[in-house]
Amino acid sequence: MNCWKIKKLQAQNFRNLKNSIFDFSPGINCILGQNGNGKTNLLEAVFLITNKKSFRKNTDYAQMINIEGESPEIILQSVFESEEGLLPYSLRMSDALEERFFNNKPEKSKTPSTSVFINPFDSYNFHTSSTFRRQWVDSHISLGDKEYRQVLTRFQKAMKFRNSVLGFGGKNASMQLRAIDEQVSEYSAFITQRRFEFLTALNQFITPTFKAIFSEEHTLQLDLDSLFVHWDQKRIFDFYRHQENADIKAEVTQVGVHRDDFIFSFDGLNAFEFCSLGQQKMAFLSLIFAYIELFRYKFTSYPIVLIDDVSGELDSQRWKNLIQYLETKNFQVLITTANEIFGKELEKIPASKKFYMEHGTLKHHG
Template sequence: MYVKNIRLINFRNYYSLNIKLNEKTNVFIGKNAQGKTNLLEAIYICGTGKSFRTSRDKEIINFDKNEAYVGSEINIGKYEKFIEIKLERDKAKRIRVNKTELKSHKELYSGLNVVVFSPEDLKLVKGGPSERRNFLDTEISQIKPVYNFNINRYNKVLFQRNNLLRSGKFQENISNLLEIFDLQMANIGTEIILERYRYIKELSSILEITHNNITSSKEKLELHYISNIEILDNKIEMEKRYLDKLRNNVKSDIESSFTQLGPHRDDIFININNKELKTYGSQGQQRTAVLSIKLSEVELIKKQKGVYPVLLLDDVFSELDEERRRYLIHSFKNMQTLITVTDAVDLKEMDNIEKSIYYIDNGQLS
């Protein structure tokens, strides 16, 4: 799996760019704020339909323009796809796959799997539960598109239920009205929780090996999925207990005007040597943990899909010591990788790998 080329028009600081990419390693060198990360963002959007930097599409459009375009040809084993995304300031983004326009960006399944690793990913450890839930939702959706469909359905039902709760103090028959939503929430929510639980379990089995290799078995890194709904092997029984909890919590939900139970409240506990990494881990331990998680994601996608994803490394080499840089370089030899660095000195460990090097200055490549 690899991206053959990328074309940008009015995308952030790129007025016009058309670049053919190396199937292996692509290195982009430039000072800060020159447009290196923008290239990675464009490829990520082609894979997932959204940015890893912002939830507001209009921020991606060049300041001087009202619309932007991203186009990319991707090779996925025996077939190819052409992904096009048009962004407009006052309209929803439009996506075409092989010249056929999708009804909604939520329908996008490009087949392009991407894993991004940047200094911002420390939010996975340092941030709140929503950061970790977003991580789960994004990564699982790449492997199983039906999961993204379930997330969208769940969020719609949750929104409707919360609206009803806010007006519930004035409705005598609110319990009967809530029952309609509770049945749907228990059904879809059970699917989501079980899928997340399975993902964390599979990721953890790979993570144990990855982190042991990176730290020479000096640290034990563990992920635990935490839900306020009891996780059972019997899906039917789990859904039944979930529904009972929703019914029994109605009074509390009405008082808070919010649905307090369900996957929208879940979290991942990340522990290092049996202690919470967020509280007790050093900056170096937190950074190494995120690196381990990202590389384990890569291997899990390979296991599930049969091919490696495209790996996007945004200014991470300067954040890692020499030993971890060497390990990272060894890890991406078998896949297409796009790397941003601020100084060519960071390339010294890459002398023996196939690569193309680009220099970026204010949105201009050479």
């Protein structure tokens, strides 16, 4: 297994990170420090350079640039390491341009590695928002499936046009809808099938991952709640033809993959309705680490795991279980905390690297 792990990172003019070199361990990196000192910004820089976007919603260059910087551009320089050796990778971003260099050569699409970000607040959003669940599933399929990402983008554009036709109406609406529904039905069949296949594969890992982390026996499963499961393009097209008058009256597309949902079950019951908040958080963490195991299974390498202060979301025994689980794995972890007790537990991890973040500067201390 050839896993590219980030060895060094230098950030210039990125949020409050100082122009210093961050030197990481290939295993667990514990990043300690009080809130507001740049711990999450460091995780964002790693995510940006590996995933080509921020994990923060609606964030662009204007939000990421340090306005007190010496030049009007963001520069992230990194070195990745694997059994094959060292590989330099850099990003230069300004208001008008974004350039990436892979092994000192211009590169538009490829990155050395991928990263997964674990946010302590995402469990609540996942269990309470169907929109968040769709976005979560779509983004995690897209990490390893370029075709899915492209088709999803085409579908979203087609659906936007369909809804504009429905909203505007007019005597040519039916003819326009028939034309666009050819595309919508094609994309819908593809997206639904890929979502179904993804969940089928993911579900093989969720229950054993929950047991591995929390040492408890429960059955977990994430299922697709969609009318279009196992439907082909023609059947979906015929459905939209039949649905046309109702959609024209509503002035919006009422049914489709853009409104599909996902049901997360815990021992056969809906996790949102029947689980405690603690169980929901445990289930969500298990879902993410199950995805990480699926990623390794499909691509023979682990993503970099970025964990932003989950200590406040778990009781002491459960985050001790999480630490023990991380110790057994071969993936690279950057985990932050402002919790002194949790920080002391992290410092006990053998062969881990400990840092203290203060005013945008990362200081190695163990």
